[in-house]
Amino acid sequence: MDDATLRDYGVEPTGEARVLLLACGALAREILDILNTAGWAHMDLKCLPAILHNSPAGIPDAVRKAVEQHRTTYEKIYVVYADCGTGGLLQQTCDTLGVEMIAGPHCYSFFEGKAVFEARGEMTCFYLTDFLVRQFDAFVIQPLGLDRHPELRDMYFGHYTTLVYQAQTNDAELTAKAKDCAARLGLDFERRFTGYGDMQRAIASWAQA
Template sequence: MGVPSGRVALVACGAIAQPAADAVARRAWPVDVHPLPPLLHNRPERIADAVEALVLQLRGRYDRVVVGYADCGTYGALDAVCERLHVDRLPGLHCYDLFAGSDVVSRLSEDEPGTYLLTDFLVKSFARAVIQELGLDRHPELRDDYFRHYTRVVWLVQTADPVERAELRTLAQAAADRIGLPLQVRRTGESGLERALASLLPDLS
């Protein structure tokens, strides 16, 4: 079955796909979110190729395809793909910029260079995306190899739901404890991501 005319495909990082879909629903945009695996963040050298493959797969089915990634550690490789395929992407260096704003993220790093950032998604997936993927469940002695230069964890809180926030607070504390760092909490909400999506889709806003 074909896609109705006028719809846009958003090729999204799996780590922001759900809040992006929530923003799309709030705005009633004619956008379909197509997430890529969030664990690509552990292999950023693979992101550009994965995005290119999915854009090419979708572009014949949609009026337009846009990319729901910041640079995300590709060091310009994703921008090269976007330029070659004539598609636009979200601004910023990483997803933290989208939620907290690049000024806030820069200030957090300047105030304390050893700052390890978590989003709601990373809090939920920390055991898999960090502990298992880095092998810390099997080799806890590797902790210093990965986190020796970090001095704190800052959780950028997106959810406004108090029950979910309390549940995530427990998981965030457990994540910080697991890597032996103090936890700080900063509420950001999802408005920054929604504004970034609106700027990516100005004709729909």
């Protein structure tokens, strides 16, 4: 995330902070809210493009390059990603670099809480977060070609039954939009308020490290 965008969210980048959070761009708004609310001015945020989730094989190398780029500027760097479809390669990269990341298969897991998410064992749910509700067309409809070929809906979503909206905030407009997303995909709708889950707990522990 560039300095201008950080300032848009009310954070003044200094480049001199002791701790760097290297994160997925899909988590920027939530992380900045956590930092601002807690007043952790010693933590900076830099984000990689959220669109990397459409080609997760590129995430480990992007993280590696970013860590190497900023290692001399920060005393500590933490990676605000879960595995996110990298097949364990991101964890291997972080272990090699000596940096910590969030445990879990993806952000849907750490928003709800890894233990709770795994206990559910849901196989037919399609998940959206606040970010993905806002960016539904850009990150779901258009990349899958459903705007041009709606007949592909059954190929992509035929085995899903429910769209689960993991809400990080209580926003009536986002909830209404999430319901519309479910209707567009022909899925039942369920809303779960998660807040920031394991991500907030991880950042809090890193802030005190």
